[in-house]
Amino acid sequence: MVFTKESLILDHTQIRQKIKRMAFEIYEQNVEEQRLVLAGIQENGYFLAQALADELREISPLAIELISVQLHKTEPLAHELTISPLPDTLEDTAVVLVDDVLNSGKTLAYTLRVFLEKGCRQLEIATLINRHHPLYPIAATYTGYSLSTTLREHIRVVWDGTEWNAYLI
Structure with missing residues (x-):
């Protein structure tokens, strides 16, 4: 049996603070927008995008649209990427692509094409934790927490419906 040691790196209160700060940064950079996806x-x-949307709705007059992106993370080319609900248009729209952990950038890289094909005017990336192991030309525009890790270490973000926690494994 293999035992892994987990270390709490961010508790619920800290994550909520990071989400609030990220929402303010997103609003500052998109203050001129009418609509933000x-x-x-x-x-x-x-789940992180939902939390950011809630914060943005409290602090800004922006029309916030929330969409879900689903892709197969281990074999992204073998499976179809789906977006729901599919917006009528993303033409000339600012989009923030949101994921919990940015490691190599692979997951985010595979999602870019669909948004570029839809004609979005601006595409930014928000991530709760950036691990700094880029293998693809992806950089986060908004980061909650930046943490340099070894390649053997992993980050596990847990959202149980009421509380967030992030662990280094």
């Missing part, structure tokens, strides 16, 4: 990558990226 938050596209959360399933599962945890979508």
Whole structure:
């Protein structure tokens, strides 16, 4: 039996603070927008996008649209990427692509094409935790917490419906 040691790196209160700060940053950079689409990558990226949308609705007059992005993370080319609800248009729209952890950038890289094909004017990336192991040309525009890790270490973000926690494994 293999035992892994988990270390709590962010508790619920700290994560809520990071989400609030990220929402203010997103609003500052998009203050001129009429409409902002938050596209959360399933599962945890979508939950994070929901939390950001809630914060943005409280602090800004922006029309916030929330969409879900679903893709197969281990074999993204072998399976279809789906967006729901599919917006009528993304033409000339600012989009923030949201995921919980940015590691290599692979997951986010595979999602870019669908948004570029839809004609979005601006595409930004928000992530709760950035691990700094880029293998693809992806950089987060908004980061809650930046943490340099070894390649053997992993980050696990847990959302149980009421509380967030992030662990280093």
